[in-house]
Amino acid sequence: xxxxxxxxxxxxxxxxxxxxxxxxxxxxxxxxxxxxxxxxxxxxxxxxxxxxxxxxxxxxxxxxxxxxxxxxxxxxxxxxxxxxxxxxxxxxxxxxxxxxxxxxxxxxxxxxxxxxxxxxxxxxxxxxxxxxxxxxxxxxxxxxxxx
Ligand code: CA2
Numbered sequence: 001x002x003x004x005x006x007x008x009x010x011x012x013x014x015x016x017x018x019x020x021x022x023x024x025x026x027x028x029x030x031x032x033x034x035x036x037x038x039x040x041x042x043x044x045x046x047x048x049x050x051x052x053x054x055x056x057x058x059x060x061x062x063x064x065x066x067x068x069x070x071x072x073x074x075x076x077x078x079x080x081x082x083x084x085x086x087x088x089x090x091x092x093x094x095x096x097x098x099x100x101x102x103x104x105x106x107x108x109x110x111x112x113x114x115x116x117x118x119x120x121x122x123x124x125x126x127x128x129x130x131x132x133x134x135x136x137x138x139x140x141x142x143x144x145x146x147x
Contacts, residue, residue, distance in 0.1 A: 001069040001143050002044035006059055008076030009051040022101050023128055030129055037133045041140050053078055057088045064092040070139035071096040079114045089119035097135035100125040
């Protein structure tokens with residue numbers, strides 16, 4: 001199975017600022033962690049990060065053309081604003097897990113809304129970078145039970 005991991009705006013800044021919220025690991029560290037877990041699980045994984053909403057929509061549509069089996073998405077700030085990302089995930093119909101490093105529900109009020117959530121099979125939040133690994137295992141286990 002092949003899984004696409006999508007990260008939204010500023011996620012390339014991980015480990016550089018606000019370590020008290022997002023930790024000290026960099027975006028490169030995150031990719032390495034996920035790749036190691038994917039290899040352990042026998043899953044193919046690829047990555048996409050953009051600061052641009054339309055580019056994220058394009059990546060979701062491309063995942064459909066590429067017959068990707070699952071998407072892990074941290075839309076970052078677009079979580080709280082983007083109907084376009086919600087529509088894209090709904091449109092492609094690919095099992096998608098929403099991940100947040102922090103727990104947006106225990107932060108500012110404006111972070112409590114997630115548009116994309118209603119198109120996702122699960123949300124993992126507040127688990128740090130480990131949340132991405134949990135999402136990976138979730139998608140893998142779901143695929144196994146549906147064989
Ligand atoms: O907790 C999460 O994963 C978030 O999706 C991260 C977003 C935030 O807007 C969401 O509410 C919750 C922020 C993306 C990363 O922003 C950084 C800012 C400075 C340094 C490192 C990352």
